[in-house]
Amino acid sequence: MSAVVDFESARPVFSFPRPHVQTPWVPATLRLGGHARCRVMGVPLGHGAGVPGAELGPAALRIAGVGGGAAVPFRDVGDLPVSFLKARTPALARLERARSVAATCTRLEAAVRGAIAEGEVPVVLGGDHALAAGSVSGAAQAVRQAGGRLGVVWIDAHGDANTPETSPSGNLHGMPLAALLGAFDAPFDHLVGRPATLNPEDVVMVGVRDLDPGERAFLDGAGVARVGPRTGRALAGATLGALRHCTHIYVSFDVDGLDPDAAPGTGTPAQGGLTPESLAGLFAALRRDGRVCGLEVVEVNPVLDVRNRTARTAAAVLEPLLGD
Numbered sequence: 001m002s003a004v005v006d007f008e009s010a011r012p013v014f015s016f017p018r019p020h021v022q023t024p025w026v027p028a029t030l031r032l033g034g035h036a037r038c039r040v041m042g043v044p045l046g047h048g049a050g051v052p053g054a055e056l057g058p059a060a061l062r063i064a065g066v067g068g069g070a071a072v073p074f075r076d077v078g079d080l081p082v083s084f085l086k087a088r089t090p091a092l093a094r095l096e097r098a099r100s101v102a103a104t105c106t107r108l109e110a111a112v113r114g115a116i117a118e119g120e121v122p123v124v125l126g127g128d129h130a131l132a133a134g135s136v137s138g139a140a141q142a143v144r145q146a147g148g149r150l151g152v153v154w155i156d157a158h159g160d161a162n163t164p165e166t167s168p169s170g171n172l173h174g175m176p177l178a179a180l181l182g183a184f185d186a187p188f189d190h191l192v193g194r195p196a197t198l199n200p201e202d203v204v205m206v207g208v209r210d211l212d213p214g215e216r217a218f219l220d221g222a223g224v225a226r227v228g229p230r231t232g233r234a235l236a237g238a239t240l241g242a243l244r245h246c247t248h249i250y251v252s253f254d255v256d257g258l259d260p261d262a263a264p265g266t267g268t269p270a271q272g273g274l275t276p277e278s279l280a281g282l283f284a285a286l287r288r289d290g291r292v293c294g295l296e297v298v299e300v301n302p303v304l305d306v307r308n309r310t311a312r313t314a315a316a317v318l319e320p321l322l323g324d
């Protein structure tokens with residue numbers, strides 16, 4: 001006997017094409033009088049740096065109080081997993097480090113995109129700066145999905161705009177900006193085959209003073225705006241002026257943008273950096289501006305630090321953005 005299908009009692013299935021109704025939403029931002037909730041996530045990544053220790057950054061930043069402010073509500077979701085390296089030869093270690101950075105960026109991209117899409121402001125505690133290839137990409141996607149345009153404030157002593165071809169060291173934390181601007185993709189797996197994440201005119205670099213020849217040529221050719229560490233009182237105005245056309249802003253804060261006097265605990269310090277006062281002024285202006293939808297603090301290396309001074313400086317300069 002063959003099976004009989006009882007069409008009479010089968011539940012009707014409605015398959016009318018429905019008009020796609022999009023709920024309008026805008027990413028939450030940090031602004032005066034606002035009540036945005038922050039989602040803090042640690043990324044103990046050190047495989048993109050040449051000197052070990054940046055993987056201890058999330059712990060140092062939490063101890064210093066970043067992501068634990070009173071005024072802005074915070075929810076700390078803990079650390080993203082970062083793989084432990086087992087390779088025993090330098091060649092294998094190099095490959096394993098690149099794979100670890102790629103996997104971390106893939107996870108972080110989804111985590112940042114998810115936080116913004118769910119109405120929270122991601123606060124990423126790094127970790128070396130290679131992680132920005134994931135975080136900035138995730139923020140740009142979420143903002144674009146909401147119909148906006150993301151601008152990036154890249155605070156750094158360096159360009160982070162080398163490619164695997166131009167990099168003198170081969171360290172991936174010197175390359176994330178070039179990857180985000182579409183200069184190359186592999187080994188950043190999540191970017192492979194995608195169009196550029198950022199337009200050059202949507203990025204402003206703050207405090208940059210130590211560029212390798214290759215990345216200087218790349219940044220000049222792309223026309224990325226740079227605001228020097230010695231701009232003084234005009235720093236905030238020049239930075240925000242460069243991103244006037246953007247609807248939202250993501251802040252990528254490498255602590256080596258600060259002068260080593262104030263932030264000695266970092267792998268690649270460069271003299272003549274930003275003063276904590278001028279950077280705090282920029283963060284205050286960003287709070288008044290009201291467009292910041294996410295941020296990260298990277299390259300804190302407690303192994304090279306003195307009594308957690310660098311994380312404490314970072315906490316103090318971020319207070320005008322994240323505090324009362």
Ligand SMILES: [Mn+2]
Pocket residue numbers: 129156157158160173254299
């Ligand atoms: Mn950097």
